[in-house]
Amino acid sequence: MSKNVENLLREICFRIKIKGREVLKDFPITPAQFDLMQKLYFTGEKTMTDLSKMLGIAKSTTTGLVSRLEAEGFAERKRKNDDKRVIAVDLTEKGKAVIDKVILKRIEFVEKVIEDFDDKSKKQLIVLLVKLNESMKDYG
Structure with missing residues (x-):
């Protein structure tokens, strides 16, 4: 059962991720740069060290990603007050x-x-996803 749930969630997340990244074809952004941008978008400004830790990459790699994003005008470096x-x-x-x-x-x-789902199915899906998400928070 758990193996099936993990497999389904992985496939669903992958399909949603790929669909969203179609937008990136219009921009000079690599998947690694996009991952960094998403972290900043959802968590706010970070130090280079924090970004490196969050992304699990070397600080030198993070510096390169940020430099390219900054050159294209997608990110900026600033001194902390x-x-x-x-x-x-x-x-x-x-x-x-x-x-x-x-x-x-x-x-x-x-x-x-989900446009072909009836309203009851849509509501059940939301309820189950919320429950799953809440349960995951208990385990880190």
Whole structure:
């Protein structure tokens, strides 16, 4: 049972991710850069060290990703007010707009997929997904 649930969730997440990334064809952004942008979008500005840890990549790799995003105007580095030695990275409005487009594409895809579900099935799906998500929070 658990193996089937994991498999289904992995396949669903993969399909939604691929559909959303179709938007990236219009932008000079690699999947690794997009992952970094998503982290910033959902968690706010981060230091290079924090980004490296969150993404599980070397700090030098993170620096390269941020440099390319900054050159394209999707991200910016800024000094922290409380400690001028610390550099934080955040998305620019241009970067946020890309993520917004990806999220919209994902939502449209999910809407299309479930449009033939009756209202009861849609509500049951939401209830079960909320329950699953809440249960996962208990396990980290």
